[in-house]
Amino acid sequence: MTDAAVTARGLKKGFGRRAVLDGLDLTIEPAEAIGLLGANGAGKTTLLKSLLGLLSVDAGRCSLLGESSAALSPPTRARIAYVPQTPAQFPWLSGKAMLRYVSAFYPVFDWDYVRELVARWKLALRTPIGVLSPGQQQRLSIVRALATRPDLLVLDEPIASLDPATRIAVIDELMSERARRPVTILFSSHLIGDLERLCSKFAILVSGRIAVMDTVAWFKSLVRVGLEGDEAALDQTTIPGAALVRKVANGRRIAIIERAAATHLAETLPSTIRLTTDQPDIEALASEWMQ
């Protein structure tokens, strides 16, 4: 049996008295591309850093490519690439110097691929990274990560600073990389439209845990159901197959449910409860979990 690319079990991490990760479980199979969603401050970066072994966790364990994150061997590290949230890495070096510096620590660093991406993304390699625009810095960081030809690519909001055309180009590049090789991608971003093109699954991080993780197709099959009526009746109502039920106000609930189940929902509800249904996009659906 093949090891999962990423595994986390009972992961806990807090800063002071604030628990950021609270018993989080996560499994990512090889060659999957997961879009990690969550509100600002939900703990996405903390999760990624914990998975990579860059933060010591308070409890739980995590492993990457079959090895504990806390003690990754050099061969496993060679198979992992990370694009951090901060775009300006090694700002005192030029792009060329940075790539050469980092390449010295890798057994494989695909310079042909670097040249191709540099030409395609119009990167200025002789300028000190610190004076590049955030977009250029971010692209350079992605080039650095891709040049190592990783089996596991962890990206922490890498496209937030990019213009739409470059964002599309970066996502296209990651898609063609996935088409060429079975690379596992864990991609944190708020730009759900871009993730939708790249990822096979979405995971939504809420209150220190993965609230929901499923395929993009499943998310697309969901509808939002609004329930209005007597508060007591709503309290007693169960919604079969609901992925999420949220109390919006007294006498008002919102449920996220599969389209097929929603069609039969009206028949099972008491007549005092009014029901409305709409088909929001994934962004609106995700925001329901994040509220």
Add this chain to the structure above:
Amino acid sequence: MIAALLVLWRLLFYRPLILVMLLLVYSVAALLLFTVDARQGGIAIAALAAFAAAGLAALLTDRIRMHSLQAGVIGLPDHSGMMRRVQAGFLVLFAAIPLVLACLLGARPLAALAALATAVAAGILIAAYRAGGWLLLVVVLGKVLPLASWAAMPPVQALATAVSAYVIWRWFDLPLKAERTAILAGSRFADATHERSDQLRQPKESEPDEERASGPSDDLPLGPLSSDLDADKQLPAVLALGLGYSVRVGWRRVLYGAGIAIAALAAWHPLDGSRPSVPAYLIVTALCCATLVGRLQVVLQRWIQTSTEQALLRLTPGWPEPRSIKRAVLASTLLIQRGSIAVWAVSSAVASFFGWIDRSVLIAGVLAILGTSLAFSGALWAVLAHRRIREWHFSTIASVLVVGAGAVTIFFSAPAASHALAEGAALMMGPPALALAWYARAPLRLPLNVDPRALKGVV
């Protein structure tokens, strides 16, 4: 005004070491009150307060300029107003109050005012305009008459006060000017290439070619580093490059530094006639100590600021084992001090050879440079050994104070008093030895766990 004083505190004492140094100066001033006669007490207080005010004015000017630039970029409202109130608060606390105190203790008001105002203006000039040319004027004047005689003349005091007042008056414009400069130069943060200044723009930026990615690197020793990094002597340099500092010694700079120091010593010698040029030698030693501390602080700051780079490097397969990294850190700590120590050693050797300084002064110099090196190396290792890097660490202050006490003990002990010498040596060696042992035993923190407040003094 309370808000302005709080801002002043945050601007000046962003490193606890600054507060410690200030307290040391004020402690010496307090001690002087008991040792000198009543008539001289006032002017001694004014002189020491002026010494502190000069340093603090330079520091505050630098900090105000930095923050005003940032405020200008983001368009912070009324930042310059707050900075002006901070400047006023500074003058009240570090010039006006010492002036009143000095006058109450018997100093002539004009002399005390001249000392304090000139000191503040000197600090401002050096920090704001990097203007030190007037020091030459001081040297030339010293050739005509002893400087003490000049300083004692009321017309000179009045002139110095007037010039200083003008400099201080202009100083109040600095925040607004810096904000305006930042607004005009804000294109550094612009996304579009054409908005950046020409000097930052590279030729053919939009036409990357193969040579850029594959050509020989002109600035880096980047061969196959990953093969034997653990055993490689270049690891401190490689580590330094990855974290944004350098362990190389600019020998040309060392040569210039030593040349200037020797020239200053030589110029001072005839200036003071037959007396040995002790003040000049002590100034040279103090400058070398300050440079040495600055170099070590750069290493610490780079470690604190580069947690992202540390994370990336730690994930690379060729990154050396923690033990090798620790050895490289220790080696870097020593290598980075070579330049300052070389300048001091050459100046000391020349001064001793020509008889400009006597043995006791040389010993004071040795203790100063050695103490500085030991105290701040130890402080650096101790900070890096901490589980979390905070805004300030007691270990830094303790290291400086204990090593300082050891140096003073050795200096004032009689040559035959071996137990006093041993005590002094133990005090000097103790903190760095303890810090070294702690750093060796503690797990390597990579990336460092840095409290965000520790980054507040960093741009």
